[in-house]
Amino acid sequence: MAAKPQTDHDRRKQISIRGIAPVENVVDLKKAFNRHLHYTIVKDRNVATPRDYYLALAHTIRDHLVGRWIRTQQHYYEKDPKRVYYLSLEFYMGRTLANTMVNLGIQSSCDEALYQLGLDIEELEEIEEDAGLGNGGLGRLAACFLDSMATLGLAAYGYGIRYDYGIFAQKIENGWQVEEPDEWLRYGNPWEKARPEYVLPINFYGRVEDNGGKKRWVDTQVVFAMPYDSPIPGYGNNTVNTMRLWSAKASSNFDLKFFNNGEYIQAVCDRNEAENISRVLYPNDNFFEGKELRLKQEYFLVAATLQDIIRRFKSSRFGSRDPIRTSFDSFPDKVAIQLNDTHPSLAIPELLRILVDIEGLPWDKAWEVTVKACAYTNHTVLPEALERWPVHLLEKLLPRHLEIIYYINHLFLQEVAKKFPGDSEKMKRMSLVEEDGEKRVNMAYMAIVGSHAINGVAAIHSQIIKTDTFRDFAEMFPDRFQNKTNGITPRRWLLLCNPGLSDVIAEKIGEEWVTNLYALTGLKKFAKDETFLRTIIKVKQENKMKLAEYIKQEFNITVNTSSIFDIQVKRIHEYKRQLMNCFHMIVLYNRLKKNPSMKFTPRTIMIGGKAAPGYHMAKLIIKLINNVGRTVNNDPIIGDRLKIVYLENYRVSLAEKIIPAADLSEQISTAGTEASGTGNMKFQLNGALTIGTLDGANVEMREEMGDENIFIFGMNVEEVEETKRQGYNAREFYEKNGELKQLLDQINNGYFSPEDPNMFKDIYNNIMYTDRFMLCKDFESYISCQDRVSEVFRDPLEWAKMCLLNIASSGKFSSDRTISEYAKDIWGVEPNDIKLPAPHETPEDFGLDSKAAKK
Template structure:
């Protein structure tokens, strides 16, 4: 609406001319399917603070409603898509109406926009909708932050990939080369040592060099399901304690995250993870098999140490909730196995590398929808799995909080009295089995190295170079200077 104001008030254009300029100029990239993140602004607030802008929005909405009714002759349809409704300005609706292009940021995300979130708008303007899968700059997340891997790639396929990331595919010719495999594994150990030294200096936790580094590094939110990871660790602790014959390859569960200051649940999950870390650290038998590390205040500098040292990339959001994610791409570029749900850009990673070179588990979007529509009941789900029920019940028996039964009650209540909104309980068994698959595959070091090299070779698609080129050619209609 501000561009409309400029065109009309500052430059004197008539409405139709100004509107064409706006439509031709604007593109809307949606980055979330979470309803709480789709902004709605109070009419009263907007009238008070931005009276001229509100006047323009109201006129846009009036004209849009007239167009929709003329097109559909369906008053209910008009009510669903109108911009101003329930005393609020629906900003996503305004963005769609005022843009020539609407895109999601991963193939699954775009499908959800078309089939669910914005399906009425897709019915009006199917030609507006398109997908632009996110990307990351491989020059920072591989070339710069992992010079050892860059050296291996340069020696093996040359350094053209720095400017043409699609050239990484040449590495496929070397994934069965034992010398390259051994060199990659040595590089991974070198990067692990850097991370281990950092953890020791910052957190005073000692991590063995031969441990599987299993990392979940991202903003802490219920839908990203750091809690699922924590519940599995609690399950492991209870299993190790109760079974004297238990054995596994040592695995270090690394978390790094930030949480909004007022997000109580997220803060409690961080507290739980830190308590688990202390409990493991103080128990020699637990430490024989696992470590738990929480690196606070996740940022780019930490990511540059963490991503390239990791063996496993945890991307375990509830299917249909993550628009894309980019951490999954950074881990992939540095040779980490994706352990993830069929969500966001995981879908495309899986389409590139396949089930032999990633580990995808759990409910898919269709399963989530069917489960909820079918009357999912978390209490009934827990009764089917006594071991998991014992883990959940331990949240309120003081096991993880020096006897304080109320410390983690908010987490317990979130799971049970909100009916497991993000389906952690529903996905737990599949996640547990996926973790066993990590253990199984890691025993074959050559096979693991081969999988990691395949991931690196096929990561070129996820460079932001490709993403930006697609925006430039298909949305912005601009040409490269080269």
């Protein structure tokens, strides 16, 4: 029987990689913990629950943030650097406790303090609810970016919405996805600080009044935005930035007539409608849903945020005595607004409305200020994901903004006519207002016209948006389009989630990689060091054993830890082709059934991810995967050579368990559909090999590590386009490939659904008659590549060498690098050097009675 893997406590006692700051006094930490248990939680050890202990620990850790947090904000007030405002409708933060301890360098001390108190820090970490305020890649990228901006010392703020309910909790019942509400705030959030003193009014509906050319938006309905601030600590540098999330609150006053006509109770109850704006995150990923509530959320975010930005701009240390501030000439020199996809693109007409209608700037000056301040990141080329808001909805909800959008479009089309005279088709294509069918405003077009920089998130994606998706605009504004390949924070995605691997890397090359991931190239010289390769194998095996233990506990499935851990975790979407992975499962099953004594490399295939609640095909794919798993896992002929596991309720905290244990990472989207991907980077950094198409960041990963260290299959972008031009017919491949034909017939005739033979006919018909993402075309190449994976895995040292070279080639994919490029090429900002507070400073030492502290 294999030895039990080390606990994180055992590891932390052996190594010092987390001791980047002066080691905290364990005695003081114990005292602080007991004090919070007593005074904050109001419990003693006789009645305290594990959750009480978690909350006491969270408040103890937060104490270590507060001084740095106040000092950072004072520094920004006093030095008045240019500030970055990152606007995102999603921030997929996950858990905060362990990440904060890692970035403050006190994880080992806290672990020892709790150990001496008879508590297990790992158990307490598991109690924390994920802050699941995102659907997937876009929201998690925003979270990684906040970490990197703080670590690089940039004066930056994340702005989003404090949803009462985050991404739904996924349950698998009889193989089907069932959604349950995510009440992440049920027990409170110890990391946030409400700021009721900064509540702001947000207007909706109403009408536009024209007084001799002076426009006023009147008769509006008012909702209030209440800010909640969370600290974002940098790694070992004393910077603590702020993420400010807005919560919707109803107006506190209402007409006194309600007291007289008996409708007072109803009036109070009706307040819920206003507060619904921040009630729930829309659970759609790469799919646009044109609902009024969603539009309200988008405007609510930008209206509150821009008021806050302008307040801070005017009230800086220099603003009150700088006449240029009131003219807004210096606004782009002090403010960088980054739009994370089109969701916050209403920031453009809203900033124009404020500058023209309220601040009195002439249109040309307001337009110049807006374009210089705003920049737009595009995250998708899928047509169903691009936002197009119906004109009638904008007219009803935001009448003044619709006027401004029309005027932007009018002036823009005049410029198009000048640059491309006589090209009426181009003008029609480039209009922000689409006239075909229902009149709609194309929000991506508006974001491009109103921003000084537009970027894709991987080299191939940025090329596609220039040459295809937004080709006309790239011709119009060639200097605006850039690439910023995504990245991930190495603090959470290696140091925190994979302490075993972090330790062996640090022993070999030191700790510089934590803030300079390119330092991992130093590992390449150990690629032929058998002893080191066996150490890498040992760490991976320990991580696999921990994940196997979790799977046994949660799903009652026993998996073979000597098998390939073949993992695909991401949102369930047809373009990500989880269905092709399912085809491979069926192929392996059929081969083993046909020849049980065949030479076979054991494999555990795990798929995890959530489908949008209304996405029929994605939910049917989940059901098929689970039914195939039911068939495979209960077949005695198969045994432990092949197991299928559906990883229920995939989320950030589960990813932290899965990714370190992976042998093979599935990144198999149809070429040209995945903008970048960041899961691919997380797996690479943790020593998993990738099987993938030449899509998104896979292309650049291959460039970094070499073709021999990645498993590439299928069509490239050019071949996909050529196949579309020639006309694609799935039946052609169905007839030619016996394994493909067999599995599709099994799906169609109810082999995996004997209780309902017609259950998966929609999948069969979709593949045979539509197959938009061309699974059948890539199938043979995929299966052949998977066979090569199995062959290579039989040589443990060769596999470990490839894993090591993957890790050593991860440097480019740090979000620190990505943010450095944004800072230099788009925002024009510099790092700040924030001095560490003295160990025993009091609140008075932070200037809490000063004007600075109030800003």
